[in-house]
Amino acid sequence: QKEVEQDPGPLSVPEGAIVSLNCTYSNSAFQYFMWYRQYSRKGPELLMYTYSSGNKEDGRFTAQVDKSSKYISLFIRDSQPSDSATYLCAMSRPLMDSSYKLIFGSGTRLLVRP
Amino acid sequence: DGGITQSPKYLFRKEGQNVTLSCEQNLNHDAMYWYRQDPGQGLRLIYYSQIVNDFQKGDIAEGYSVSREKKESFPLTVTSAQKNPTAFYLCASSPVWPHMRETQYFGPGTRLLVL
Numbered sequence: 001q002k003e004v005e006q007d008p009g010p011l012s013v014p015e016g017a018i019v020s021l022n023c024t025y026s027n028s029a030f031q032y033f034m035w036y037r038q039y040s041r042k043g044p045e046l047l048m049y050t051y052s053s054g055n056k057e058d059g060r061f062t063a064q065v066d067k068s069s070k071y072i073s074l075f076i077r078d079s080q081p082s083d084s085a086t087y088l089c090a091m092s093r094p095l096m097d098s099s100y101k102l103i104f105g106s107g108t109r110l111l112v113r114p
Numbered sequence: 115d116g117g118i119t120q121s122p123k124y125l126f127r128k129e130g131q132n133v134t135l136s137c138e139q140n141l142n143h144d145a146m147y148w149y150r151q152d153p154g155q156g157l158r159l160i161y162y163s164q165i166v167n168d169f170q171k172g173d174i175a176e177g178y179s180v181s182r183e184k185k186e187s188f189p190l191t192v193t194s195a196q197k198n199p200t201a202f203y204l205c206a207s208s209p210v211w212p213h214m215r216e217t218q219y220f221g222p223g224t225r226l227l228v229l
Contacts, residue, residue, distance in 0.1 A: 008154060034217060043118075043204055043220035044157075088156065092217075099145060099164050100208070102218055104156035 003027050006089055006105030014113050019076040023089035023105045026070065030091040030103070033065050035074045038086045038107065047087075048074065079112045086110070117141065118221035120205050125226045127192065127199060135190045135224045137205035145208040146188035147218060150174060150201045157204060163188055192226060200228050 006023045013019055021035075032051055036044035048063035050056045050072075056063045064073040072091075076083055089105040118139045127133045139146065145164050149157040159172030163182040177196025182188055192199045202225050206218040 043222045046217060049217055106156045
């Protein structure tokens with residue numbers, strides 16, 4: 001069983017729709033939760049970073065963490081064609097040498113239709 | 115502009131050949147990382163380095179080698195021992211404590227293809 005599960009999609013929505021992207025995880029040691037956006041053939045770009053359970057909002061993006069259910073979500077309001085990309089969830093846990101290890105989901109491909 | 119640069123964008127490897135991927139950052143980050151990304155899979159950690167002249171194996175280090183002679187540079191060599199090297203390689207770095215050292219920032223990637 002993978003430590004982080006993410007539906008690969010593709011998820012196709014019309015422009016203006018609210019998008020919900022989700023990940024589940026199995027390791028309670030995860031402390032920090034991130035969402036990255038990756039356009040085709042580009043490096044991932046950090047979108048959201050959260051620590052505690054609850055919601056964090058940044059413009060059209062809202063990240064939600066439920067540690068009790070081991071479930072995180074990313075909501076995109078008023079989706080735009082430029083949001084079409086692969087969205088990767090990532091979770092970090094500390095290592096023995098005081099560094100952190102990121103575990104990534106496999107990514108959900110999102111297509112926003114004009 | 116601060117950021118992470120990777121070169122080349124595309125790299126072709128012949129059988130039995132070692133190739134080196136470049137990664138440079140001017141963000142003053144201490145930690146640097148190399149990941150491999152295959153279609154439909156998440157990123158997998160190859161090597162990471164917290165400080166100059168020190169590095170640690172990640173989950174899939176076999177067939178790869180790294181060096182960290184300068185804080186700004188973390189080159190990755192794909193050796194002939196890596197039998198399936200075709201992938202997208204991503205370099206990342208982390209800020210210094212206490213600023214969000216749990217996060218990582220990525221370069222644009224190098225696509226390696228085998229001839």
